[in-house]
Amino acid sequence: MRLSIETMTYGPNGLAHTDEGKAVFVSGGLIGDTVEARITENGPSFSRATVEEVIEPSPMREHSPCPFAGICGGCPWGGLAYDAQLEAKEENLRSALMRIGKFSADEVSALMRPIRHAKEPWGYRNKIELAPIRENGKFRLGLHGRDPNQIIKVDTCPLFSKKHAKAIKAVTGALGFLGNSRDLELERVGIRSSRRTGALEVALWTPTGAFPRAQVSRVLGDAVRATSVVRVMSKGEKRARRVAGVEALAGEGSWTEKIGEENMRLSAPSFFQVNTKAAEILIDLVMEALDPQPNELGIDLYCGAGTFTLPLARRCDFVSAVESYGPAVRDLRRNLDIANLTNVDVIGGDAVREFPDEDADVLVVDPPRAGLAPEAIDLIASTSARDVAYVSCDLATLARDLRRFVEEGTFRPVWATPVDLFPQTFHCETVVRLTRA
Known part of the structure; x- marks a missing residue:
């Protein structure tokens, strides 16, 4: 059928409607396109379709520097003009706050602030992950496609940092050579660049077990000038793999990055935002939301390796930082030592079970995509905190949690600022300031 793409969804697809008004999620369609599409799934309330031909391309379509834009999972919006991407992300946040958060249009207008972003829509990623595949008896590495079963062979990635643009080809070539002579049992390969x-x-x-450490170190050393080569050993069921250890094969054994005023050192398993410049915008917004004072106490829940803990500790009298992931806890302790900060209590464990005994004046939460558990919202409400900064990577759970805060009655949202950490994709971070009602 012929469809006109009306908007971009919170996902890789465009949204259109049939003449009868039925919603169709169109893979390969961009806002403003008129396309010929083939229905792939026809449900009672909506359908899914794939573009067969672009009849009239959108005026917002642009030539992408990536030949795999829309095919590779890393840049599903790669053919859409950046201004249009930003507008779509603002609209997705508005929609989630109204549909899921049950805020009125006037309330959303009062909350929303313009989207913030760094200057570079390409070349911003400090990390890229490669997946292994064996085809016709040959081993190779590549990027995940939008089809999760597809691995795309690449020599470069326009999203990856230009500082080490040649590293992808060097690493895939070296490990491809080794992988065709013996089974390395690689599960994935991460490359981080600063x-x-x-x-x-x-x-x-x-997996844990025997590994040709010396050979891998030598071959990679000949191929690329890495400051660190590490092996991350994991074990357990495929859906619940856990890190069993990290061993340095060459170099420093960890990765360093400068963000804001801080120099941070991170182990390979630890999470760090892939867009350093845009992550600094997150820090600025969190500090704006909290306006921490020298005599105040702070809490940082889901604190990771310290992206918000360190700047908060420089402004507050004392900070309680809670993190459940072991490698991140160790990195946080090390980063506090590097920063020479002694006013932080690092608490390892679940944010609900290990909620700090100390009260707080200001509080920041940066939960995973699942958002906050109801118990976490109750615990936050039980503090005497004057302001909360909520950093979210998922629009749906953010909108749900903001409604829960309103219904609980202790905190109310004051403003919400989307931040584009992931240009060329539908993903977006949001910082919300909540203040005591």
């Missing part, structure tokens, strides 16, 4: 510190880390994720 244009600020010059650090380049190659992380090989494998």
Whole structure:
């Protein structure tokens, strides 16, 4: 059928409607396109379709520097003009707040602030992950496609930092050579690059057990000038793999990055935002939301390796930081030592079970995509905190949790600022300031 793409969804697809008004999620369609599409799934309330031909391309379509835009999972919006991407992300946040958060249009208009972003819509990623595949008896590495079963062979990625653009080809070539002579049992390969510190880390994720450490280190050393080559050993069921250990094969054994005023050191398993410049916008917004004072106490829940903990500790009298992931807890302690900060209590464990005994004046939460548990909202409400900064990577759970805060009655949202950490994709971070009602 012929369809006109009306908007971009919170996902890789465009949204259209049939003449009868039925919603159709169109893979390969961009806002403003008129397309010929083939229905792939016909449900009672909506359908899914794939573009067969673009009849009239959108005026917002642009030539992408990536030949795999829309095919590779890393840049599903790669053919859409950046201004249009930003507008779509603002609209997705508005929609989620109204549909899921049950805020009125006037309330959303009062909450929403313009989207913030760094200057570079390409070349911003400090990390890229490669997946292994064996085809016709040959081993190779590539990027995940939008089809999760598809692995796309690439020599470069326009999203990855230009500082070490050649590292992808060098690493895939070296490990491809090794992987065709013996089974390395690679589960994935991570490459981290910092244009600020010059650090380049190659992380090989494998099961525990025997591994040709010396050979891998030598071959990778000949191929790429990495400051760190590590092996991350994991074990357990496929859906619940856990890190069993990290061993340095060459170099420093960890990756360094400068963000804001801080120099951070991170182990390969630890999470760090892939867009350093845009992550600094997150920090600025969190500090704006909290306006921490020298005599105040702070709490940082789901604190990771310290992206918000460190700047908060420089402004507050004392901070309680809670993180459940072991590698991140160890990195946080190390980063506090590097920063020479002694006014932080690092608490390892679940944010609900290990909620700090100390009260707080200001509080920041940066939960995973699942958002906050109802118990976490109750615990936050039980503090005497004057302001909360909620950093979210998922629009649906953010909108749900903001409604829960309103219904609980202790905190109310004051403003919400979307931040584009992931240009060329539908993903978007949001910082919300909540203040005591």
